Amino acid sequence: MNLTGTINPYLGNLSFLARLDISNNSFHGALPLELAHLHRLKYLNFGNNRFSGEIPPWFGYFAELRVLYLYGNNFTGGIPSSLGNLSKLQGLALSGNSLKGHLPSRIFDNLSKLQVLDLAENQISGSIPNSLYKCKELWYLSMCNNSLEGSMPKEIGNLSMLKYLYLGYNNLKGHIPSGIFDNLTKLLELDLQQNQISGKIPSNISRCKELRYLSLNNNYLEGSIPMEIGNLTMLEFLGLCHNNLSGSVPSSIFNISSLQQIGLGFNTLFGYLTSNMFDYLPRLVYLDLTECQFSGRIPKSLFKCKELEYLFLSGNHLEGTVPLEITNLTSLKYFLTPDNNFSGQIPPIIRNLTSLEIINLSDNHLTGEIPSFIGNLTSLKWIALSHNNLTGQIPSSICNLGSLTALCLNQNSLEGKIPECIGNLSSSLLVINLEENNFHGTLPENFSETCTLQSFRINNNRVEGPLPRSLSNCKGLNFLDVGNNYLNDTFPNWLGNLDQLQVLSLRSNRFYGKVDSSNVTASFIRLRVIDLSHNNFNGHLSTKFFENLHAIKEGYEKIGKPKYMIEFANDGIWYYIPGLSFATKGLEMEFHSILTFWTAIDLSNNQFLGEIPKALGELHSLVGLNLSHNCLTGSIPSSLGDLSELESLDLSSNKLRGRIPMELNNMGFLEVLNLSYNDLKGPIPQGKQFDTFTNDSYIGNLGLCGLPLSKSCDNDEETPTEADPDDDGLNWKFSILMGYGCGLVLGLSMGYMVFTTGRPWWFIRIFERVRQRFVKR
Numbered sequence: 001m002n003l004t005g006t007i008n009p010y011l012g013n014l015s016f017l018a019r020l021d022i023s024n025n026s027f028h029g030a031l032p033l034e035l036a037h038l039h040r041l042k043y044l045n046f047g048n049n050r051f052s053g054e055i056p057p058w059f060g061y062f063a064e065l066r067v068l069y070l071y072g073n074n075f076t077g078g079i080p081s082s083l084g085n086l087s088k089l090q091g092l093a094l095s096g097n098s099l100k101g102h103l104p105s106r107i108f109d110n111l112s113k114l115q116v117l118d119l120a121e122n123q124i125s126g127s128i129p130n131s132l133y134k135c136k137e138l139w140y141l142s143m144c145n146n147s148l149e150g151s152m153p154k155e156i157g158n159l160s161m162l163k164y165l166y167l168g169y170n171n172l173k174g175h176i177p178s179g180i181f182d183n184l185t186k187l188l189e190l191d192l193q194q195n196q197i198s199g200k201i202p203s204n205i206s207r208c209k210e211l212r213y214l215s216l217n218n219n220y221l222e223g224s225i226p227m228e229i230g231n232l233t234m235l236e237f238l239g240l241c242h243n244n245l246s247g248s249v250p251s252s253i254f255n256i257s258s259l260q261q262i263g264l265g266f267n268t269l270f271g272y273l274t275s276n277m278f279d280y281l282p283r284l285v286y287l288d289l290t291e292c293q294f295s296g297r298i299p300k301s302l303f304k305c306k307e308l309e310y311l312f313l314s315g316n317h318l319e320g321t322v323p324l325e326i327t328n329l330t331s332l333k334y335f336l337t338p339d340n341n342f343s344g345q346i347p348p349i350i351r352n353l354t355s356l357e358i359i360n361l362s363d364n365h366l367t368g369e370i371p372s373f374i375g376n377l378t379s380l381k382w383i384a385l386s387h388n389n390l391t392g393q394i395p396s397s398i399c400n401l402g403s404l405t406a407l408c409l410n411q412n413s414l415e416g417k418i419p420e421c422i423g424n425l426s427s428s429l430l431v432i433n434l435e436e437n438n439f440h441g442t443l444p445e446n447f448s449e450t451c452t453l454q455s456f457r458i459n460n461n462r463v464e465g466p467l468p469r470s471l472s473n474c475k476g477l478n479f480l481d482v483g484n485n486y487l488n489d490t491f492p493n494w495l496g497n498l499d500q501l502q503v504l505s506l507r508s509n510r511f512y513g514k515v516d517s518s519n520v521t522a523s524f525i526r527l528r529v530i531d532l533s534h535n536n537f538n539g540h541l542s543t544k545f546f547e548n549l550h551a552i553k554e555g556y557e558k559i560g561k562p563k564y565m566i567e568f569a570n571d572g573i574w575y576y577i578p579g580l581s582f583a584t585k586g587l588e589m590e591f592h593s594i595l596t597f598w599t600a601i602d603l604s605n606n607q608f609l610g611e612i613p614k615a616l617g618e619l620h621s622l623v624g625l626n627l628s629h630n631c632l633t634g635s636i637p638s639s640l641g642d643l644s645e646l647e648s649l650d651l652s653s654n655k656l657r658g659r660i661p662m663e664l665n666n667m668g669f670l671e672v673l674n675l676s677y678n679d680l681k682g683p684i685p686q687g688k689q690f691d692t693f694t695n696d697s698y699i700g701n702l703g704l705c706g707l708p709l710s711k712s713c714d715n716d717e718e719t720p721t722e723a724d725p726d727d728d729g730l731n732w733k734f735s736i737l738m739g740y741g742c743g744l745v746l747g748l749s750m751g752y753m754v755f756t757t758g759r760p761w762w763f764i765r766i767f768e769r770v771r772q773r774f775v776k777r
Contacts, residue, residue: 015040016040020043020044023048031051033056043065059080060081105129120145145170146169156184160183175197212234214237233256245268246270261287269294271294286309287310306329307331338361339364342364345368369392370394385412404429431454432458435457439462440464443482451473453477459484483507484507484509502527506532513537523545528598533605543614604626632654633655649674
């Protein structure tokens with residue numbers, strides 16, 4: 001039964017009612033005042049409904065109340081201090097609401113009979129009040145998923161009856177007081193993960209002989225793992241991931257035969273995985289040794305763990321071939337061993353792992369072809385074999401994988417055509433990454449009407465023909481990179497209707513014609529990165545196109561930690577979008593991940609003509625702008641000075657005339673400026689960022705004067721000094737050279753830039769400065 005509606009106020013007339021339980025329904029609204037008459041209640045459970053408003057303070061006057069459960073609702077406000085009057089209270093559960101503020105400091109003074117306290121999943125802040133430690137009968141304490149601060153008090157050791165202690169996902173700092181474990185000998189589960197706890201793991205944690213669950217993940221713990229943990233002979237879950245732990249792993253841990261889950265990943269542990277390491281772990285289900293420094297081969301004893309389902313060995317120094325004994329792990333679902341030194345071919349014995357859902361062997365030294373049997377593993381959701389030396393074609397059997405969500409085969413030596421069935425699989429696929437191979441032919445034309453694709457990367461291949469119009473079915477597409485191919489098509493303005501699209505790269509293809517999206521409804525409103533460089537686009541730059549780039553106009557979040565664009569999330573694992581290459585000042589750099597606030601427009605090396613639209617000045621969060629090597633004319637619009645976040649501006653090798661606008665001095669973060677090879681005249685602005693630019697920012701503009709050039713301006717800094725006759729000759733020669741065709745890459749000038757810039761420190765500083773600015777805000 002699922003009852004709905006609000007509470008009938010007449011319920012308050014049942015003044016002799018002792019037990020009221022309406023949990024697990026859909027009641028909503030505020031609690032009526034009439035319920036305050038139920039002063040004989042001993043048990044009240046309103047859990048898992050949709051009640052809202054503040055928790056009424058009159059609950060604190062139910063003197064007989066033993067149990068008050070209000071969990072899983074929408075209550076707001078603070079926790080009433082009047083609840084501290086409930087001297088007979090044994091259970092208080094307020095978890096899963098939106099309660100905030102500090103806990104009243106004296107609220108637990110009179111709650112000496114309290115046994116269960118659950119305040120998890122709220123927004124409670126401040127420190128844990130000392131009055132809590134008077135609740136000597138407490139055996140269940142959960143305050144996880146809040147915003148608690150301060151250190152973990154040593155007085156928590158007074159709660160000697162505790163069996164379950166959950167303080168994870170808060171902002172607790174400082175060391176774990178070693179003395180607390182002297183008294184917490186009944187502890188069964190301890191969760192302190194996702195805090196800011198530092199120091200060492202106290203060795204006397206071994207006094208908690210009955211401990212079964214220990215999670216210290218995502219803290220700042222350091223030092224070695226105490227060997228005494230091996231004395232916790234009933235331990236089933238050990239989570240130490242994402243800390244600063246170092247040294248070798250105590251062998252005593254691997255003698256705890258009850259262990260089902262071991263998480264040691266993302267530390268600086270080291271050593272060899274010894275041959276008998278896993279001999280005594282028959283119940284092991286989950287093993288995470290990600291990004292430690294383990295060496296050697298996968299020990300064969302691991303394959304005795306026949307219940308193993310999740311195996312994470314990424315980012316170590318493991319070597320050799322994938323052992324044939326892996327076939328013993330018939331329950332294996334996740335097999336992740338990227339970024340190691342495995343060699344040889346993908347063993348055919350993997351065909352027996354029929355439960356496999358994720359296989360990731362990327363960043364190794366695997367050779368040979370992708371085996372055809374991979375299409376028979378019908379449970380597969382994710383295939384990642386990138387960064388290897390694989391050859392041959394994508395096996396047609398891959399078309400059998402109707403539940404596939406990610407196909408990552410990038411950076412191999414694969415060839416042939418992309419199977420047409422890839423389009424049919426788009427109703428389940430979230431990610432396709434086939435970049436940097438030798439694929440040829442045309443792209444599949446049959447992307448499903450129920451396409452779920454979020455990221456499609458086919459760049460750096462030999463694919464030709466048009467961009468398939470059926471991609472317009474992929475309404476959730478946020479990342480599209482088809483650069484460095486032989487695609488031949490007009491500008492795909494129809495992509496403007498994909499209102500989730502954030503990154504679009506068409507660079508280095510044979511696209512042609514005008515860039516216009518005036519007849520498209522959405523028109524790239526979320527686009528943050530657009531690269532159309534090295535094509536044959538022409539015509540005027542569309543003012544309307546830039547006016548529609550709302551995501552670049554509106555800016556990014558100014559507060560918080562830097563975030564990276566997420567490629568997709570699957571089964572609790574987040575996959576970040578790998579980087580793009582950007583050309584700046586004649587050099588090309590690649591970002592390994594793309595921050596959500598990174599915004600860039602690169603239209604260089606085309607045949608665009610006419611003036612630079614003033615509307616570009618409205619793109620207030622733009623970080624990089626490259627319009628170089630086109631046929632742009634007119635003056636540099638002063639509105640570009642409004643681009644206060646701009647880090648890189650390249651307008652070189654066009655036909656721009658007139659003066660450099662003084663307004664460009666407003667770009668306080670400008671790190672790279674290239675105005676070379678135009679027909680600019682007059683004084684170079686002085687001060688601020690302009691004092692950091694060198695001569696090579698202005699080469700080929702013989703009418704410019706002032707620092708850093710050797711040519712000085714006249715006294716009023718309005719008219720350049722008389723030109724040298726030789727300069728006129730050079731200017732004439734330069735005009736002839738430019739006349740051979742706009743967009744021509746001048747090899748001499750580019751070589752000069754590469755030579756003079758040396759290490760691309762300036763480009764790295766762009767990215768780091770933006771990142772630091774974002775963090776500081």
